[in-house]
């Protein structure tokens with residue numbers, strides 16, 4: 001089974017050669033064991049390693065003689081009394097072989113365990129938290145991987161001396177970097193999966209997301225890395241011992257080879273019973289570990305594993321403000337967001353103010369690149385680097401939060417603000433039934449029984465039939481999945497719902513149903529909704545208020561009825577003219593010439609000037625601000641403020 005065959009993300013967005021989402025989820029649910037060559041290797045590898053471990057454990061009962069006391073004549077050939085003969089001082093080589101397994105395996109497995117713990121810690125910290133600490137840690141990893149590790153381990157062993165624990169520490173020092181690099185790349189991918197981003201948007205803490213969505217899914221790859229590291233560690237221990245850098249007082253297979261070489265076994269036929277069995281034992285365990293690690297990697301890539309259910313730790317959320325019921329769900333003032341790319345800052349959002357009242361929908365519309373999604377992600381507290389909030393203040397349900405940087409908003413995600421992200425179909429974890437995912441989100445603020453009741457009630461409220469509550473995401477239609485995602489966003493009773501293109505990718509009928517659902521939820525739950533879309537005509541019929549964005553700024557806003565019946569800004573008029581009218585006279589569709597300006601080179605004067613059919617000379621220098629043009633808060637940023 002290959003990665004592409006069973007990765008749901010890849011199956012939905014991949015080349016089309018792999019199985020569909022249904023087959024993928026079925027395989028995940030069944031937890032199918034490796035097949036074909038992978039299965040054979042798993043059996044052989046596990047058998048070889050188990051045999052070596054068994055010999056090590058049973059050494060005192062298997063060995064007839066002491067491994068350190070002379071029990072025969074020197075250089076005795078194999079016999080019934082000494083199955084592998086004796087060495088130059090008459091010690092039994094069979095006893096040395098079985099007792100030597102203990103030291104070789106303890107050092108191999110011990111060094112691998114230490115390397116995995118250190119490497120895993122580095123991977124998680126660097127991959128999840130990123131930033132300067134990631135840069136420092138990964139440079140260290142590069143440095144470690146740049147050294148020839150055999151040379152490095154010899155130098156370290158010579159410097160730190162001999163001993164069991166010293167050898168384990170020295171070998172682990174050169175082995176941790178590889179698991180760190182491999183596991184960190186997995187953490188980077190997992191943290192960007194939509195359902196992980198959605199979990200954070202629902203208010204889950206970083207540690208909880210790590211425990212629930214990241215660690216269980218990198219654990220199988222961690223196991224493969226452990227086995228691989230153990231393989232290398234056994235080889236390194238034998239190499240060090242053979243070179244005389246091991247602990248000569250502890251017998252290992254490497255020590256046997258060292259003494260055989262030092263005492264001239266290679267010059268006589270004694271090498272056949274002194275060297276060959278130790279070499280064969282080393283080959284056996286190395287082959288076994290290699291087969292096993294290969295089989296684990298084949299079978300259990302972290303993105304393919306269905307993590308075991310874990311108890312959810314409830315998180316205390318900050319109490320709501322006393323005036324929460326009366327205060328606007330959202331008050332955003334003077335928001336400025338930059339994207340820092342290649343040393344320069346691109347201003348994606350420039351001095352934006354927004355207010356969303358409880359029980360009302362604010363439609364935020366504009367072309368791609370206008371900054372509307374950046375605002376949505378900022379308000380939901382999931383804006384990621386290279387984006388950075390430069391200025392502005394945010395208040396949620398009457399609570400002043402100050403500058404809306406991600407850590408500031410994070411404690412309020414879920415209860416006071418929740419996000420329905422773009423491509424919400426992928427926001428669901430493909431390995432869990434939707435009800436389980438809602439219960440999981442609800443348990444952030446409730447006990448298990450109450451969470452189940454709440455999750456069931458919400459799924460019914462959004463119109464998902466009870467017969468589908470325990471379905472996996474791939475078993476639902478697009479509209480049903482969208483309803484489930486909306487229900488999950490609302491499960492902790494937020495005051496504000498941020499919906500970023502919530503109906504994208506759906507057919508016309510389903511889209512209308514989903515948007516109608518938002519209207520119903522607005523009324524039933526007294527929700528404030530920030531609805532982000534590029535579809536101005538649809539949103540203007542659905543929303544209570546409209547804000548039209550162009551090149552990072554709001555160019556017109558006001559009551560939706562007023563803005564749609566009498567748009568004042570040339571850009572708003574052009575957007576309406578680009579869609580056919582549903583009622584009244586037929587009119588030709590107009591297309592807007594040009595493109596949204598490159599934000600690295602914003603035009604002088606009015607930003608819309610180069611595309612504006614009404615532009616005059618004054619527009620080249622004047623920078624229009626929003627001004628009232630009518631009653632009810634209808635504002636327009638146009639120097640001419642013309643009526644059509």
Ligand code: SF4
Pocket residue numbers: 569570571606607608609610612613614615616619624637638639640641
């Ligand atoms: S200020 Fe000038 S260029 Fe800008 S929208 Fe108004 S008329 Fe057009």
